[in-house]
Amino acid sequence: MTRTITQAELRNGSAGVMDALEAGDDFIITRNGHPVGELRPIRAQRDVATAELKARFARFAAAGAAAEERAEIDAVFGEDRLDD
Structure with missing residues (x-):
């Protein structure tokens, strides 16, 4: 599941974001309402x-x-x- 979060949400809720990444969630990070990056879990090779x-x-x-x-x-x- 891809979730969109703000830069502030990433900064203030980094532990929750890390937990969600470990659970397999993807994130789009926005700054001032514009997407600036993606966070995805690393898939085991x-x-x-x-x-x-x-x-x-x-x-x-x-x-x-x-x-x-x-x-x-x-x-x-x-x-x-x-x-x-």
């Missing part, structure tokens, strides 16, 4: 192992034109591959 990424994207290599596209990209940018 999950580390993914290289092997898992390779497995996830392996199906794309099987697409019909993938080999030709990869050759074109390599021709333009050069080959800079990790061990396939």
Whole structure:
């Protein structure tokens, strides 16, 4: 849920804003009635192992034109591959 609060509300109620951020709320901060910024909770990122990424994207290599596209990209940018 996105809530709009003033600069003064942010300053005076920062503990409540932090609690709401932890609960997943978003905020638009206004100054003199004009939006000046956003506050959003940080979403946790999950580390993914290289092997898992390779497995996830392996199906794309099987697409019909993938080999030709990869050759074109390599021709333009050069080959800079990790061990396939």
